[in-house]
Amino acid sequence: MIMSLGPYASFIVTSYAAAALVVVILIGWIVLDYRSQTQRLRELERSGVTRRSGRSATDRP
Amino acid sequence: MTLIDLANPTRFLALTARLLPWLAAATIILLAIGLYQSATAPDDYQQGATVKIMFIHVPNAWLSMFVWGVMSIASLGTLVWRHPLADVAAKAAAPIGAAFTFLALLTGSLWGRPMWGTYWEWDARLTSVLILFLMYLGLMALWRAVDEPSRAARAAAVLTLVGAINLPIIKFSVDWWNTLHQPASVMRMGGSSLDRSFLIPLLVMAIAFTLLFVTLHIAAMRNEILRRRVRSLQMMQASRVAFSEVGTGSREGSTSKEVGAA
16 A cells, blocks of 8 residues: 655654664664763773662662 | 662662663564554655655654763752762763764754755754754763863753753754754644654654663763772772882982891
8 A cells, every 4th residue: 555645755764763762872872872871881890880788889789 | 769768879889780681672573563564654645755864864863962961960959969970870861862973964964955955054054963963973072072070060060051052052053043954743732643644653763763862871970880889999999009119219218228227
């Protein structure tokens, strides 16, 4: 089935494409931020800096 | 597990690590259903196929206000109860809220051009949502400008609560002033004026986008907790370096004194 979007198809497609792009950027930013923070924590722990509780900052308890 | 238990960031990380995959799966399923229903919804008798823009414009517009509401509750948590996760929640929500508000403005503009004949009109609804977007950007700038998280948290919480005044202005702007924007058609006295063929896809998309927000928000909160751990470890590392330099410096000082005495 081919969807007919009428004379304003470009407005509809642009709206959905923009929403998809912004959501993908948000997800990408959050995933990259998570990787960056966990990597920095591991580097700090490798250099001998640990939390007062002694637990790893990246570990899931 | 109670809400109080969640006040502990370590417990929050553990619980959300188990919860996030389920939330992400539910979001994907609901988004898929909503998009399918949006694609197969009939054309409107006046607007034609452009009514399909409503299915992403309205959820984003709702969320733009909902996210600020969440941030306002979190700000109360920061100022009144000093909840350890309140500021984390508010700070993590701001960029997501800004993105939803941007999408509401953009898709509204793309819907307005074929329907109203213009991309933009300085009327009450559009202008108040633009102000909301600028307030999100202002808050994000404030958090970045202040190094100390607790100082930034209090200032941002006050600004968020003051900015919450804008929410009823956005909601009732279409009733209080003459605007190009149509009045409320879903949440209004006497029930929705939308036909079921539009209302159901719209509600499914609204729930899907709300789940998307919850998923992204929890993931961003986890990142913010880790960022604060990085900061505290870096400060510990810096203070160790400073102490060791002071220790070395004092030993060198005493040695030179001894040499001088000799």
